[in-house]
Amino acid sequence: MENNTLTATAPTTAVIITPEQLLKHWQGHRGLTRRIIEGFPEDKLFDFSIGGMRSFGALAMEMIGMAVPSVHGFVTGEWLDNAALLGDKIDTKPTTKAGLLALWDAVTDALNDYWPRITLDRFQQQIKAFNQYDGTVSSILLYVIDNEIHHRGQGYVYLRALGIEPAPFWDRP
């Protein structure tokens, strides 16, 4: 996990959160989501669900589909998918837990690489993310992070229904 290497110092002017702190916050969440993926037995990750919902593997793939493509888009204004952005390094359509975790880690690294290229004045700029969704860079980014928390919470229910105790929500070093 890359997030242990991140630093997030207090800002010199009064703000709610700095870019470095927000990346650390997100990578902390992503580290927890990784542990929830790990918590699934191989044969349940892409198969088990409740109430007709998607499997946790499919939900994790949705998170992966949003993360680097969003941040790359914030930086460049181009909206590309993971096959285009990461496909030369990693299998972007994994069907196993090991493959999903390897892709998760490639996303972690790519987020750390792209993030510093989002300039501070970019966050409040209006964009049309993926050529479809109107918002500011910040509002789209919060959507992506919140969407991960939302679906990961669903993974907690799946694990509990399988009799598996999930990693605690607060444990996001």
Add this chain to the structure above:
Amino acid sequence: MENNTLTATAPTTAVIITPEQLLKHWQGHRGLTRRIIEGFPEDKLFDFSIGGMRSFGALAMEMIGMAVPSVHGFVTGEWLDNAALLGDKIDTKPTTKAGLLALWDAVTDALNDYWPRITLDRFQQQIKAFNQYDGTVSSILLYVIDNEIHHRGQGYVYLRALGIEPAPFWDRP
């Protein structure tokens, strides 16, 4: 719902998010959580769960237990519970859906009242929230918001398991 009356204009200096925007973001989430509470049949709200977890009514009461007490604490440095903060206005231990929704709305109003009293330089200050949890005001606040998103996602699974379609995650005006 009070959040329709909130304004959240772009900041004059470059920041990720302003206090006004963050309150609007949170109240947007809270409006969605309210609709998830509303989605439960009366007899399932405090009884139904999956995998030994708490009912959605209990989870909503956890959210309520954190919201105003946190924000009041950010402002005053005092950590009081809802009975102390809201008990003269509303039943703070509801056992019905109507009672829970009335308390939810009282929290909405109280958050709007307290929020402007969090000064901008307060967000990065180190605190011990509830005399127990070390962090900055911002990190504790994000914890409270993220915790709501996490548990609300679990409510989505409960509703789906009950055959009820939840309000869409993206619909947070």
